[in-house]
Amino acid sequence: MTGPFVHHTLGQRVRFATGDAAESLAAEVQAIGARQVMVVVGAHEAALAARITRDLPVVLVHYEVAMHVPVAVAERARAVAAEHEADLIVSVGGGSTTGLAKAVALTSGLPVVAVPTTYAGSEATDVWGLTEGTTKTTGSDARVLPRAVVYDAELTLSLPVELSVASGLNALAHCVDSMWAPAADPINVALATEGVRALADGLPRIVDDPTGMSGREQVLLGAYLSAVAFASAGSGLHHKICHVLGGRYGLPHAQTHAVVLPYVLALNGPFAPDADARLARAFGANTGLDGLQALRLLLRAPRSLRDVGLEEAQVADAAAAVMPNVPPSNPASVTIDNLTHLLHDAWEGADPR
Ligand SMILES: NC(=O)c1ccc[n+]([C@@H]2O[C@H](COP(=O)([O-])OP(=O)(O)OC[C@H]3O[C@@H](n4cnc5c(N)ncnc54)[C@H](O)[C@@H]3O)[C@@H](O)[C@H]2O)c1
Numbered sequence: 070m071t072g073p074f075v076h077h078t079l080g081q082r083v084r085f086a087t088g089d090a091a092e093s094l095a096a097e098v099q100a101i102g103a104r105q106v107m108v109v110v111g112a113h114e115a116a117l118a119a120r121i122t123r124d125l126p127v128v129l130v131h132y133e134v135a136m137h138v139p140v141a142v143a144e145r146a147r148a149v150a151a152e153h154e155a156d157l158i159v160s161v162g163g164g165s166t167t168g169l170a171k172a173v174a175l176t177s178g179l180p181v182v183a184v185p186t187t188y189a190g191s192e193a194t195d196v197w198g199l200t201e202g203t204t205k206t207t208g209s210d211a212r213v214l215p216r217a218v219v220y221d222a223e224l225t226l227s228l229p230v231e232l233s234v235a236s237g238l239n240a241l242a243h244c245v246d247s248m249w250a251p252a253a254d255p256i257n258v259a260l261a262t263e264g265v266r267a268l269a270d271g272l273p274r275i276v277d278d279p280t281g282m283s284g285r286e287q288v289l290l291g292a293y294l295s296a297v298a299f300a301s302a303g304s305g306l307h308h309k310i311c312h313v314l315g316g317r318y319g320l321p322h323a324q325t326h327a328v329v330l331p332y333v334l335a336l337n338g339p340f341a342p343d344a345d346a347r348l349a350r351a352f353g354a355n356t357g358l359d360g361l362q363a364l365r366l367l368l369r370a371p372r373s374l375r376d377v378g379l380e381e382a383q384v385a386d387a388a389a390a391v392m393p394n395v396p397p398s399n400p401a402s403v404t405i406d407n408l409t410h411l412l413h414d415a416w417e418g419a420d421p422r
Pocket residue numbers: 111113114136137138162163164165166168186187188189190191192194195196197198224225226227228229232236239322323
């Protein structure tokens with residue numbers, strides 16, 4: 070990919086600080102000058118958040134977190150933030166928690182400092198998502214980009230291996246989909262390529278040694294690179310499919326990404342030879358799909374949409390819902406027939422080749 074292009078770089082401070090989240094977080098809160106901190110955290114991560122926020126001027130801890138940020142959940146969080154006159158939101162958790170903090174920032178303009186505990190990458194993007202009924206809407210807005218991020222790999226040690234794998238494959242999907250997303254350019258493609266290398270290296274180490282730190286650190290770095298690439302390149306076909314599956318049928322986010330990715334790569338790879346060659350090199354394989362499938366085997370990745378909760382009868386409805394959102398940049402031509410076929414293959418876990 071050559072020729073003229075315009076690349077926009079997002080500004081935020083990022084600290085990689087294994088074992089040092091509390092101190093790093095305190096330094097970021099002090100730098101912003103906040104005096105009334107709202108902590109957003111899911112109930113499961115409450116103890117972890119209490120540990121790392123203990124020295125902050127916390128006025129409110131908000132525990133109501135739900136995947137894909139239902140509008141009613143966002144509205145309740147916005148109301149309590151205003152009631153307590155919060156001047157900063159600290160989010161501690163996965164993409165759902167960061168997403169709720171972003172929803173508050175979207176309407177209030179409050180700054181966010183994010184401490185991620187999964188590999189979803191939301192903390193490094195200006196992308197928000199809200200769900201009303203069965204419709205998930207996403208958008209980009211400078212107000213939701215966290216001012217700072219604290220990455221502490223120790224906080225991901227409690228993430229079970231299966232969820233670590235699925236979440237890491239969500240990050241890998243940001244990288245792969247960035248190759249042909251609407252605003253793909255040589256800079257975000259370079260970040261995505263390096264993200265594939267880091268994730269393909271780190272994820273097998275988490276599976277081999279879940280309590281070891283080096284795999285977790287490498288995957289967090291890959292998650293960050295993947296998210297920066299995704300925020301810049303935009304949502305490609307893969308993300309459009311997963312947003313419909315998550316918003317419309319409530320499928321679990323990371324696992325859905327993990328299942329769908331090889332099918333989108335199988336569709337697009339032959340029509341995007343440069344991207345495929347890059348992916349192949351990053352995986353150390355003959356093709357991107359060979360590399361992805363070898364990695365998925367090693368990781369014992371989730372295999373079918375049937376296993377993560379989609380009904381066969383929903384396949385046709387899903388294809389029809391995705392169709393109007395297919396990005397014009399997609400390398401392979403997408404029809405209702407080949408999209409339905411793709412989703413049906415993913416539903417049954419058929420060989421994507
Ligand atoms: N805006 C963006 O750029 C962006 C990017 C990626 C994902 N997302 C959004 O993020 C959401 C999904 O995020 P997710 O996949 O991180 O899932 P999640 O935040 O819903 O977390 C999944 C589960 O993991 C648990 N968990 C989180 N951290 C843990 C830890 N350290 N130890 C043990 N358990 C832990 C949570 O309690 C939850 O049960 C979706 O709504 C998705 O749309 C947004």
